[in-house]
Amino acid sequence: MTTVIDGRELEPPEPMVRTLEALDTLAPDDDLLLLLYCQPQPLFRILSKNGYTWSDELRADGTREIRIRKLPG
Amino acid sequence: MDPSLSFDQAPPISVPYRFFLAAPWFGVMAGLLLAWSGADALASRWTPGALALTHLIALGFMLQAMCGALLQFIAVAVGANVWRPRLVASTVQPLLLLATLLLVAGLLYGRPDWLSAAVPFFLLAIGGLVVVVALALWRTPATGMTLWAMRMAIGGLAITVLLGALLAEALAHGFAVPLVELTDVHLAWGLGGWALILLAGVSYQVVPMFQLTRPYPPWFARWFAPLLLFFLVAWSLQLFPGDARWSPMIALPLLLILSAYAGITLWLQHTRRRKIHDATSLYFRVAMLSLLAFAVSAAAIFLLPEIAADPRSAIWLGVLALAGVFVSAITGMMYKIVPFLNWLHLQRLGAPLSAVPNMKKMITAEAMTGQLRLHVLALLLLLAAVWLPGLSRLAGVAFAASCAWLGWNLVAAVRRYLDFRDRIRASGSHR
Numbered sequence: 001m002t003t004v005i006d007g008r009e010l011e012p013p014e015p016m017v018r019t020l021e022a023l024d025t026l027a028p029d030d031d032l033l034l035l036l037y038c039q040p041q042p043l044f045r046i047l048s049k050n051g052y053t054w055s056d057e058l059r060a061d062g063t064r065e066i067r068i069r070k071l072p073g
Numbered sequence: 074m075d076p077s078l079s080f081d082q083a084p085p086i087s088v089p090y091r092f093f094l095a096a097p098w099f100g101v102m103a104g105l106l107l108a109w110s111g112a113d114a115l116a117s118r119w120t121p122g123a124l125a126l127t128h129l130i131a132l133g134f135m136l137q138a139m140c141g142a143l144l145q146f147i148a149v150a151v152g153a154n155v156w157r158p159r160l161v162a163s164t165v166q167p168l169l170l171l172a173t174l175l176l177v178a179g180l181l182y183g184r185p186d187w188l189s190a191a192v193p194f195f196l197l198a199i200g201g202l203v204v205v206v207a208l209a210l211w212r213t214p215a216t217g218m219t220l221w222a223m224r225m226a227i228g229g230l231a232i233t234v235l236l237g238a239l240l241a242e243a244l245a246h247g248f249a250v251p252l253v254e255l256t257d258v259h260l261a262w263g264l265g266g267w268a269l270i271l272l273a274g275v276s277y278q279v280v281p282m283f284q285l286t287r288p289y290p291p292w293f294a295r296w297f298a299p300l301l302l303f304f305l306v307a308w309s310l311q312l313f314p315g316d317a318r319w320s321p322m323i324a325l326p327l328l329l330i331l332s333a334y335a336g337i338t339l340w341l342q343h344t345r346r347r348k349i350h351d352a353t354s355l356y357f358r359v360a361m362l363s364l365l366a367f368a369v370s371a372a373a374i375f376l377l378p379e380i381a382a383d384p385r386s387a388i389w390l391g392v393l394a395l396a397g398v399f400v401s402a403i404t405g406m407m408y409k410i411v412p413f414l415n416w417l418h419l420q421r422l423g424a425p426l427s428a429v430p431n432m433k434k435m436i437t438a439e440a441m442t443g444q445l446r447l448h449v450l451a452l453l454l455l456l457a458a459v460w461l462p463g464l465s466r467l468a469g470v471a472f473a474a475s476c477a478w479l480g481w482n483l484v485a486a487v488r489r490y491l492d493f494r495d496r497i498r499a500s501g502s503h504r
Contacts, residue, residue: 009285009347013416013432037281037288039217041152042083042417062281062288 001027006035008063016043019068023052026070034066083148084158086418090487091166092141093407097480099133099173100400104451104473106181112462117384118391125181130395131263132173134476138403139271140165142410143206143223149417150278151220153213156205168198176241185245192238199234203227218294222274225298229266229305233259251312258309264394265327266305270298272402273334283409284354286341293337301330321375328368335364352441356405359449363397389459396452396472404448404479408441411483415490422497430493436486444482447475 003022007015022032047054057065103126107114114122144162147153155161172194179187210224236259243250281288304327311320338361371390374381412435419429454468
């Protein structure tokens with residue numbers, strides 16, 4: 001199952017707060033899709049240090065699709 | 074999840090705040106100096122008062138705030154970690170402060186020895202900053218146009234300071250250099266190659282993030298800074314003897330590039346789906362309208378020699394660039410960055426997310442909007458004073474009051490940070 005957080009029209013720090021809250025309940029086989037107009041470097045550091053993997057794709061309209069998943073094990 | 078983990082390599086909050094808290098008081102000094110000097114200071118760009126005012130704003134207000142923002146921003150936005158940021162900030166900031174005061178006093182009182190004394194302090198402060206920031210920017214694994222803009226801006230800062238040092242030594246010792254041309258190149262690198270490229274690079278991230286706009290078009294972000302640099306290098310060729318008729322061919326495209334940045338930023342603001350009219354958005358609007366006015370005015374000065382002959386034309390451009398573009402944009406940025414940093418660093422204490430107060434509680438909307446209105450009034454008075462000298466003292470007082478209010482708002486935000494920090498610690502919810 002994919003949970004989607006559209007942070008493009010949310011004022012900081014709301015996108016990060018919602019992402020951190022969603023990750024707390026993310027099941028091992030699920031993923032979280034975060035939509036933003038910027039690269040969230042602070043979030044990337046949290047993810048790498050807490051055992052998450054992510055992909056970051058840039059859409060033609062400038063939206064970044066950040067897909068987050070728990071690393072196995 | 075423990076949110077504090079993201080910031081373990083980010084600089085301590087004292088690093089940017091040391092610079093941010095000092096910046097507005099240089100604006101206060103500039104306003105008071107104008108109020109004291111009156112119309113004489115604005116008679117031409119070469120009066121001791123005008124030179125001192127320019128450097129109080131460019132070095133005192135702008136460079137202090139931009140150094141603080143740079144040290145914080147490159148860690149958070151492009152993942153670049155500066156070597157021992159607390160040591161760098163606590164060395165660079167006082168050196169810069171001392172150098173600025175020496176230079177301004179030297180220009181104001183015509184003291185060559187003070188000008189000369191300021192040079193090594195500038196070279197040490199900015200040289201050190203450039204080296205540690207450049208190393209951090211080249212080592213980061215991040216990519217993107219913000220990173221490239223930061224790299225180009227830090228190069229622009231180095232060139233500006235070297236040219237400034239040469240000018241100060243030339244004035245102090247009477248070296249035979251083309252002073253007017255060197256000054257024009259120095260200020261083009263300072264305002265364009267350093268300040269505007271840095272502002273644009275930061276804008277690519279913070280305008281969409283904080284003002285909820287769509288991102289800048291990729292073609293614009295890719296070409297803005299390199300094109301600006303290309304034309305700045307071409308502009309610098311005036312230092313060598315040649316045909317002066319070429320200069321509008323360089324200046325006009327340069328002004329078109331500036332206008333594109335202003336126009337696109339205004340267009341992004343205008344076309345955003347969620348309209349917010351907070352102080353930051355309004356400050357950016359003032360800055361971008363000032364940049365457009367600067368570009369149109371400068372084009373008129375290049376094309377119509379009778380306007381260029383009036384010494385007040387250069388003062389008009391200076392007021393638009395310094396007070397209109399940069400003081401406005403920097404103030405608008407600080408009104409988002411400071412509450413955001415308060416929030417980030419309170420998170421760092423390890424308190425639950427719910428225990429950390431909302432960003433909007435860090436500086437009240439009323440305080441920011443009131444200060445913005447006073448700044449706009451001061452800017453209009455400064456612009457009017459260029460043509461109506463009788464308004465100079467009033468404009469100076471208004472500008473000093475506006476900067477003092479900004480300084481007070483920032484102090485209040487820091488006090489709130491300390492207050493919330495103590496409350497979180499007292500509640501025992503921190504780590």
